[in-house]
Amino acid sequence: MKTKKDNSVIVEIMNVIDGTSTNVQGYTLFVALDKLMAGDKKIKLSLKDCTPMSSSFLSSSIGALYDKYGVAKIKSNLSLINFMPSRAESIKTYLKDLQKYVK
Amino acid sequence: MSFTYTLLVVPSNSNNRWLKFLLNNSVKKHGKLPEKLLVDLSMFNFTKPFHIVSLACLIEEYHLKNVLIKFKRNKSDSDTYLEKIRFFEYWEKGFNRNKYTQTHLGTALCLWKINREMIYPYVHFAEQYFKNNFFSGKDLQGLNIALAEVFNNIYDHSKSPVDGYVFTQYFPNIHRIKIAVCDFGIGIPRAVNEYLLSIRKKEISNEEALKLAFKKGFSTYSAPHNRGFGLDTLKSIVMDLEGEIHFYSNDGVVKMYPNGDIEINNTGVEFEGTLIEVLLDTRCLPELELETTDEEFTF
Numbered sequence: 001m002k003t004k005k006d007n008s009v010i011v012e013i014m015n016v017i018d019g020t021s022t023n024v025q026g027y028t029l030f031v032a033l034d035k036l037m038a039g040d041k042k043i044k045l046s047l048k049d050c051t052p053m054s055s056s057f058l059s060s061s062i063g064a065l066y067d068k069y070g071v072a073k074i075k076s077n078l079s080l081i082n083f084m085p086s087r088a089e090s091i092k093t094y095l096k097d098l099q100k101y102v103k
Numbered sequence: 104m105s106f107t108y109t110l111l112v113v114p115s116n117s118n119n120r121w122l123k124f125l126l127n128n129s130v131k132k133h134g135k136l137p138e139k140l141l142v143d144l145s146m147f148n149f150t151k152p153f154h155i156v157s158l159a160c161l162i163e164e165y166h167l168k169n170v171l172i173k174f175k176r177n178k179s180d181s182d183t184y185l186e187k188i189r190f191f192e193y194w195e196k197g198f199n200r201n202k203y204t205q206t207h208l209g210t211a212l213c214l215w216k217i218n219r220e221m222i223y224p225y226v227h228f229a230e231q232y233f234k235n236n237f238f239s240g241k242d243l244q245g246l247n248i249a250l251a252e253v254f255n256n257i258y259d260h261s262k263s264p265v266d267g268y269v270f271t272q273y274f275p276n277i278h279r280i281k282i283a284v285c286d287f288g289i290g291i292p293r294a295v296n297e298y299l300l301s302i303r304k305k306e307i308s309n310e311e312a313l314k315l316a317f318k319k320g321f322s323t324y325s326a327p328h329n330r331g332f333g334l335d336t337l338k339s340i341v342m343d344l345e346g347e348i349h350f351y352s353n354d355g356v357v358k359m360y361p362n363g364d365i366e367i368n369n370t371g372v373e374f375e376g377t378l379i380e381v382l383l384d385t386r387c388l389p390e391l392e393l394e395t396t397d398e399e400f401t402f
Contacts, residue, residue, distance in 0.1 A: 018223065019223035019224075019226075019227060020223075021222050021223040021226050021227075021247075021251040021254075021255075022219070022222050022223060022251070022255065023255070023259075023326050023328070024219075025223065026328075044399065051223075051227060051230075051247065052230075052244035052247040052248045052251075053248070054248055054251035054252055054255060054333075054336070055252060055255075055330070055332040055333045055335075055336045056251070056252075056255040056259070056326065056329070056333065057251075058332075059326075059328040059329055059330050059332070060326070060327075060328050063328045063330055064327075064328050067328065074402065075401070075402045078402065079399050079400060079401045079402075080399070080400040080401075081398075081399050081400070082395070083395060083400055084392040084393070084395070085392060085395070086242075086244065086392055088400045091402075092400075092402060094332070095402060097319070097320075097330075097332060098330065100320075101319065101320030101330065101331070101332075102320070102330060
């Protein structure tokens with residue numbers, strides 16, 4: 001994790017978790033991001049070498065952040081770097097689905 | 104007095120007959136458990152991943168009750184196939200079924216007894232194995248996610264006493280990767296109905312329950328943050344790769360075709376558990392993506 005001068009923090013996803021398939025891995029990422037969100041840090045989540053993400057992983061990470069902070073805070077505090085377009089698209093679609101299906 | 108139960112494995116070219124065979128030979132059907140199970144394969148003549156995983160679950164049920172497992176083999180192609188994937192070794196003393204066991208068949212991954220800790224290593228290995236050996240330059244994330252979705256489905260919903268088995272094989276002559284997964288849990292329709300009753304809603308038929316399970320956004324909330332996107336994700340992958348899903352659970356069967364059409368029927372056999380077969384057309388695998396390094400993606 002690297003803190004930059006503008007108060008943003010770079011989080012290398014594959015330094016936090018060993019994979020992106022399960023609820024447990026998702027929850028581990030949630031715990032790491034939750035601490036930073038609570039401190040109102042701007043998070044640049046680096047998806048370098050990130051493996052494909054299952055729905056269980058997304059639910060326990062991004063879904064849990066959505067439950068706690070809502071979509072506006074996620075949009076203002078979280079961005080992605082070093083990503084493959086399909087990985088970024090998975091998270092974007094997942095967030096849209098949350099807004100559509102989770103009341 | 105101790106006795107041997109002969110499990111006469113039926114010819115497997117009818118799915119309904121196969122499901123009946125699984126049901127009629129369940130360990131629960133015995134008043135008194137045998138000391139030895141003789142798995143008689145002399146009539147077994149047609150083997151698909153679908154049969155391997157479900158037969159493994161059935162044998163595992165007996166093994167978990169400390170029943171000694173032995174095989175009566177024949178000299179058929181099916182026997183040679185089972186030999187190559189080392190099926191006959193799985194219930195031998197000292198064999199570790201939780202560990203990855205290399206088969207003698209280059210197109211197949213090992214028959215693997217699913218456990219939670221190995222979900223990620225298995226899906227990652229499967230992706231790398233097929234990429235390195237058959238599909239260099241192709242993106243196999245669909246295979247990776249499809250496997251993760253079916254494994255998570257077992258752990259989140261099934262309450263299966265035997266964990267479950269998976270087998271994945273590439274069939275170059277028909278350009279398909281087949282994934283077969285089986286568990287002997289409560290089944291998806293029953294899990295849906297248990298959830299509906301818990302929120303004071305009326306029970307529905309097994310076919311309606313399967314339909315509901317495939318509806319995006321429906322969840323039984325068996326894990327805290329589940330949203331009901333898993334089966335829909337699987338469906339999207341299968342549509343992208345022009346594949347099919349066959350899903351047998353309780354007495355329902357779901358068939359999803361490459362165009363996304365879903366057909367739900369009643370098998371007339373109350374199969375306890377879930378048997379899933381996923382077929383992916385390898386000609387539809389996309390090219391591998393390159394990572395971008397100089398952009399920032401905001402939502």
